[in-house]
Amino acid sequence: MLYRGYLSLVDRLPLPSLRTQRIIALLTILTQGGIAVTGSVVRVTASGLGCPTWPQCFPGSLVPVGVSSNVHTLHQVVEFGNRLLTFVVVAVAAAIVLAVTRARRRREVIVWAWLMPAGTVIQAILGGITVLAGLVWWTVAIHMLASMLMVWLAVILYTKVGEPDDGVMVQVLPQPLRWLTALSAVALAGVLVLGTMVTGAGPHAGDKSIENPVPRLDLDITMLVHLHAEALVGYLALLVGLTFAVYALHAPAAVKTRLKVVLALVAVQAGIGLVQFWTDVPAVLVVLHVAGAGLCTAATAAVWAAGRVRTTAPAPEPVPV
Numbered sequence: 001m002l003y004r005g006y007l008s009l010v011d012r013l014p015l016p017s018l019r020t021q022r023i024i025a026l027l028t029i030l031t032q033g034g035i036a037v038t039g040s041v042v043r044v045t046a047s048g049l050g051c052p053t054w055p056q057c058f059p060g061s062l063v064p065v066g067v068s069s070n071v072h073t074l075h076q077v078v079e080f081g082n083r084l085l086t087f088v089v090v091a092v093a094a095a096i097v098l099a100v101t102r103a104r105r106r107r108e109v110i111v112w113a114w115l116m117p118a119g120t121v122i123q124a125i126l127g128g129i130t131v132l133a134g135l136v137w138w139t140v141a142i143h144m145l146a147s148m149l150m151v152w153l154a155v156i157l158y159t160k161v162g163e164p165d166d167g168v169m170v171q172v173l174p175q176p177l178r179w180l181t182a183l184s185a186v187a188l189a190g191v192l193v194l195g196t197m198v199t200g201a202g203p204h205a206g207d208k209s210i211e212n213p214v215p216r217l218d219l220d221i222t223m224l225v226h227l228h229a230e231a232l233v234g235y236l237a238l239l240v241g242l243t244f245a246v247y248a249l250h251a252p253a254a255v256k257t258r259l260k261v262v263l264a265l266v267a268v269q270a271g272i273g274l275v276q277f278w279t280d281v282p283a284v285l286v287v288l289h290v291a292g293a294g295l296c297t298a299a300t301a302a303v304w305a306a307g308r309v310r311t312t313a314p315a316p317e318p319v320p321v
Contacts, residue, residue: 007101016099018162024096025158028116031089032154033294035082036147039127040290042082044283048135048206048214050079054128057083086124093117096157106165112157119150135207136215137200144196144290148297155301163310172252173307180242181304187235188300192293194228203281225277232273236266242303255306262299269296 051057058065064076093116100113123146130139200217201224207214243259269292276285
């Protein structure tokens with residue numbers, strides 16, 4: 001009964017075209033990745049506790065209190081502004097749910113769409129826990145990793161929105177290459193985890209309070225950087241191997257193009273990381289590195305999605321092993 005009522009309300013909305021659905025799905029990717037980037041701005045400006053509590057900004061106030069607090073006004077504005085962007089992310093997540101529901105897309109698409117608002121709510125709670133815990137490094141790490149997971153899910157959603165509901169699933173890549181693609185995703189996850197550990201031991205804690213210093217990861221940062229770099233080399237090696245295999249087996253052009261994009265992004269990301277290390281981690285490069293992490297995650301997800309697609313066209317000959 002409730003679901004029927006929900007559908008009757010949704011049916012009052014204009015019927016979205018496939019193009020509109022794809023645009024909203026693309027905005028979902030951009031907002032999920034974008035808020036991770038703005039979160040890094042909060043961190044490098046030491047504004048992580050600009051609003052020292054959650055869900056309120058200050059005890060008894062949902063908004064910044066300005067000069068009546070001992071927290072610098074700039075930090076209040078930066079942190080509160082980032083919190084406001086959460087509403088943009090929620091709005092886009094809700095929009096994709098409404099769009100695919102109104103269009104009566106297949107159940108798979110609707111389920112993936114619902115992951116967006118659900119995940120965004122969980123992310124907001126994780127952000128609140130991070131603030132309440134005083135920005136302890138591992139809460140910041142979990143918050144960042146959750147953002148990368150949301151980017152991955154949003155890319156898969158975008159792919160599924162663009163596929164025909166009456167199509168059939170076609171395995172574009174042979175199973176061994178699907179496994180290799182999955183292994184590269186696991187390697188990327190390892191790179192991201194180690195990256196958050198480098199951040200946890202690094203200089204940008206998100207707050208510079210002397211009275212209540214932010215708890216940091218007590219490990220040698222040079223060692224962590226080397227581990228992070230070695231994991232990146234492993235991830236890159238898997239991508240190169242996958243690329244050679246894809247070309248040797250004459251896989252579709254879409255797969256080749258996506259792999260070339262990933263390789264280019266990883267090369268740029270590695271360059272940013274090296275310059276960061278050599279220049280004592282300047283704030284602007286931290287923000288660019290977080291943006292690069294989101295782009296590498298999105299591109300790797302796109303490669304994974306290209307390995308098995310839904311299509312109404314005649315099924316292509318499977319790529320021989």
